[in-house]
Amino acid sequence: MPYFWGYMNAFRRQSDTCSRVCQYLASIAVLLLCGTTYAGEVSVDPPDNGIDVLQDSTLDVDSRSSETSVAAAELIDPAPAREYMGPLADAVTDAEGLAEPLEILGAEIAPGTSQRLSWSATELFEGVPVSTPVLVANGSAPGPTVCLTAAVHGDELNGIEIVRRVFHDIDPKKLSGALIGVPIVNVQGFRRGSRYLPDRRDLNRYFPGNPYGSAAARIAHSLFNEVIFKCDALIDLHTGSFERANLPQIRADLRNPDVVTLTHGFGAMVVLHSKPTIGTLRYAATIVGIPAVTVEAGGPSQLELAEVKHGVKGVETLLNTLGMTRRMRLWGDPEPVYYRSSWVRADNGGILLSDVSLGSTVRKGDVLGSITDPMSNARSELRSPYSGRIIGMARNQVVMPGFAAFHVGIETDEISASEQEIDVVKKSADGGYVDGMSE
Numbered sequence: 001m002p003y004f005w006g007y008m009n010a011f012r013r014q015s016d017t018c019s020r021v022c023q024y025l026a027s028i029a030v031l032l033l034c035g036t037t038y039a040g041e042v043s044v045d046p047p048d049n050g051i052d053v054l055q056d057s058t059l060d061v062d063s064r065s066s067e068t069s070v071a072a073a074e075l076i077d078p079a080p081a082r083e084y085m086g087p088l089a090d091a092v093t094d095a096e097g098l099a100e101p102l103e104i105l106g107a108e109i110a111p112g113t114s115q116r117l118s119w120s121a122t123e124l125f126e127g128v129p130v131s132t133p134v135l136v137a138n139g140s141a142p143g144p145t146v147c148l149t150a151a152v153h154g155d156e157l158n159g160i161e162i163v164r165r166v167f168h169d170i171d172p173k174k175l176s177g178a179l180i181g182v183p184i185v186n187v188q189g190f191r192r193g194s195r196y197l198p199d200r201r202d203l204n205r206y207f208p209g210n211p212y213g214s215a216a217a218r219i220a221h222s223l224f225n226e227v228i229f230k231c232d233a234l235i236d237l238h239t240g241s242f243e244r245a246n247l248p249q250i251r252a253d254l255r256n257p258d259v260v261t262l263t264h265g266f267g268a269m270v271v272l273h274s275k276p277t278i279g280t281l282r283y284a285a286t287i288v289g290i291p292a293v294t295v296e297a298g299g300p301s302q303l304e305l306a307e308v309k310h311g312v313k314g315v316e317t318l319l320n321t322l323g324m325t326r327r328m329r330l331w332g333d334p335e336p337v338y339y340r341s342s343w344v345r346a347d348n349g350g351i352l353l354s355d356v357s358l359g360s361t362v363r364k365g366d367v368l369g370s371i372t373d374p375m376s377n378a379r380s381e382l383r384s385p386y387s388g389r390i391i392g393m394a395r396n397q398v399v400m401p402g403f404a405a406f407h408v409g410i411e412t413d414e415i416s417a418s419e420q421e422i423d424v425v426k427k428s429a430d431g432g433y434v435d436g437m438s439e
């Protein structure tokens, strides 16, 4: 059996939770050794000015993204890379033996059945538990356990609908492996239409969590231990944030071969190389050996049908590629992989109007949009410093200087991600646009 799923299945069959807990504890020890405060003990919340998963270079000290932990992340490598041995479909269909009951959240899900469970991570102030659904489909044949999480940011609605549609289409009797879905992770934020928890903390900076930490750290710890440890692979569904929308895309650490393997399964979806930021669910899962990607689709606070369909198709194609389902058709040629990206920022304040749309192909020097001062009527243009594609952009709005308006996926020859990172740092030192490697 190829190494990737063999490794994963060994976990599941033998000492599933124990092995992962050991890795988890080891990873915390590494973090402590690095002098890094970890989830829940972050002394200062990241600035909330912006972009869901934008990550700037460490040299960009005015970092306008919410991803300010890059310096800390530099200290820690993700899980050790394992050699990629073969096509995923072959790996999974080689799964041996009979499907086993899946134990999760105190329930036992028999092979060939599905069940809706409930996960409670915290309580309201009056002691009433806050619970959120967990959907489980345990296939009648053996295979990997794939997890879908959505609304870690409570105002990101597209992922909730993606999870619903994927589960609606699954017949556990025809499934190999298991599918676990948490459609609304941040239920408190969701109820208030907010990205954050009630204390303004960003839950996606607190994984894998801490049972004695802040509310965010405790919720993260509960999800991680009760659900995420059951997963062999994780897809965390997000959208852009704060009036910004993303072209449906996979954000993945392409230095990790298992993660690369996962990205191959999605079919026609843009892939953006991005080192995971410490504290994100993607980061925490990967560091304990669960390959994880973030799927970004659309913007917050809306249900966008085209983006939802795109996400569903990507996930269903993945399940098919993994050999977990048979009936769904595979999805076309893969989209390009972007090893680099850059946010183009406003140099003036005013009214931002776009000349491009999500997915537009642009050439260096092309006008992306204009900013007009509503008082003086002075108008300036935003031009693309690179040839590439618009993979994220702000909706038309009033902006301040420095506002990140257009995210350009940059066309490059396929060279190693690590070489590109060096290039990114050099560029930022030159005072040019800083590449926004996301999440």
Ligand SMILES: [Zn+2]
Pocket: 052, 152, 153, 156, 237, 238, 239
């Ligand atoms: Zn998000």
